[in-house]
Amino acid sequence: MIPLPDPIMICGQGLAGTLLAWELVRLGSRVVVVDPGETVTSSKVAAGIVTPITGKRVALSHEAGTFLPEALACYAESSRVLGRAHFHERRQVRLWRNAEEPQRFAAKHGQPEFEAHVAPARGAPLVDLTKFKGAGEGFEMATSGWLDTRNWLADSAAWLESRGMLRRGRLEAASLRPDALGVTLPDGERMAAVVFCEGAEARRNPWFPWVTWKCAKGEILSLSIPDLAGERRIVNHGGWLLPMDGAGSFRTGSTYTWDELDQVPTAAARAELEERLGRLLRVPWTVTGHEAAVRPIIHQSLARLGRHPVHRTLAFFNGLGSKGVLHGPRYARLLAEHLVHGTALPMELDVAGN
Numbered sequence: 001m002i003p004l005p006d007p008i009m010i011c012g013q014g015l016a017g018t019l020l021a022w023e024l025v026r027l028g029s030r031v032v033v034v035d036p037g038e039t040v041t042s043s044k045v046a047a048g049i050v051t052p053i054t055g056k057r058v059a060l061s062h063e064a065g066t067f068l069p070e071a072l073a074c075y076a077e078s079s080r081v082l083g084r085a086h087f088h089e090r091r092q093v094r095l096w097r098n099a100e101e102p103q104r105f106a107a108k109h110g111q112p113e114f115e116a117h118v119a120p121a122r123g124a125p126l127v128d129l130t131k132f133k134g135a136g137e138g139f140e141m142a143t144s145g146w147l148d149t150r151n152w153l154a155d156s157a158a159w160l161e162s163r164g165m166l167r168r169g170r171l172e173a174a175s176l177r178p179d180a181l182g183v184t185l186p187d188g189e190r191m192a193a194v195v196f197c198e199g200a201e202a203r204r205n206p207w208f209p210w211v212t213w214k215c216a217k218g219e220i221l222s223l224s225i226p227d228l229a230g231e232r233r234i235v236n237h238g239g240w241l242l243p244m245d246g247a248g249s250f251r252t253g254s255t256y257t258w259d260e261l262d263q264v265p266t267a268a269a270r271a272e273l274e275e276r277l278g279r280l281l282r283v284p285w286t287v288t289g290h291e292a293a294v295r296p297i298i299h300q301s302l303a304r305l306g307r308h309p310v311h312r313t314l315a316f317f318n319g320l321g322s323k324g325v326l327h328g329p330r331y332a333r334l335l336a337e338h339l340v341h342g343t344a345l346p347m348e349l350d351v352a353g354n
């Protein structure tokens with residue numbers, strides 16, 4: 001009997017590890033994912049929103065034209081396999097916050113790649129002014145939406161587990177013995193390679209000490225807003241208000257802090273988020289939940305992937321930052337093709353050189 005090739009082990013079943021598992025399976029690789037199944041992680045807390053036009057400059061997100069179609073196709077395919085749709089396409093109302101934003105928007109008017117993400121203008125007000133403060137002026141994004149990350153991860157975990165591809169536990173990176181042909185685990189088991197997808201915890205990974213981290217803690221509130229039941233669009237007002245069910249459940253967020261990188265919800269963040277809501281809403285809300293997690297961000301807010309420069313059977317996939325849902329699928333495909341077929345990675349993403 002011809003022995004099966006050793007599997008590729010993925011350390012971490014967040015967005016990065018799960019996307020990589022899907023891609024490797026698609027390419028026919030044997031995969032083993034190991035994850036402790038903690039209830040609070042960056043991927044589980046994330047709002048999962050995809051916002052193609054962002055920021056004060058009202059700019060088209062980095063290569064949205066490339067990343068967005070690939071992300072939508074990836075979540076459609078995984079949902080087809082899992083039997084449940086996890087990516088929800090939702091229009092996003094972007095309300096102006098100052099006089100410069102409409103000017104910046106107007107300057108891009110007519111650029112086809114920008115216009116492709118803008119819904120046909122329907123005039124102000126874009127929101128019900130008896131419920132929202134301000135003039136309700138801005139524009140609607142046509143190509144936005146959100147991934148229900150918690151359920152997508154849970155369903156993906158169940159799918160992996162049912163095929164014997166998921167192990168519950170924590171991998172001790174320092175205990176691995178890599179060689180030219182694979183990696184030996186502490187119990188002697190062999191893997192063809194180990195890919196570290198540990199999120200912000202990878203700051204302590206001893207194999208990749210040169211990676212320059214810029215992680216940021218983020219906090220999100222869950223809300224009940226009965227007066228906004230029926231609102232299906234995401235409303236962006238500097239922060240965002242995300243309708244969960246069309247029945248008055250929302251989430252709002254998120255904050256950025258860089259000093260205490262823990263998962264403890266803080267009174268300061270809650271006050272900041274409620275203060276923002278107070279500037280947006282005329283109607284009352286009740287806070288029903290409060291979560292915090294750490295976004296894995298690497299220098300230049302760019303993901304890093306690829307093999308270790310010396311120990312080539314150890315690899316890395318991290319730094320999905322604030323846009324993991326949009327950027328993750330493309331990066332996971334690039335890394336899977338690199339690991340299986342040896343295709344080159346874009347230089348700026350290669351962990352070996354960065």
Ligand SMILES: Cc1cc2nc3c(=O)[nH]c(=O)nc-3n(C[C@H](O)[C@H](O)[C@H](O)COP(=O)(O)OP(=O)(O)OC[C@H]3O[C@@H](n4cnc5c(N)ncnc54)[C@H](O)[C@@H]3O)c2cc1C
Pocket residue numbers: 011012013014015016017034035036037038041042043044045046047048049050169170171172173197198199200201202217218219220253254255292293294295296317318319320321322323324325326
């Ligand atoms: C408040 C907040 C809001 C966000 N909102 C959005 C948003 O709207 N849109 C968006 O695109 N992104 C958003 N993000 C960012 C998004 O969460 C990240 O880009 C993405 O989830 C990172 O995924 P990851 O798999 O790299 O890390 P993680 O989600 O941290 O996953 C890493 C996994 O590895 C496991 N692990 C770690 N060490 C080990 C080990 N030694 N052995 C085994 N397992 C291990 C962990 O338990 C975890 O399950 C948000 C993040 C936060 C915190």
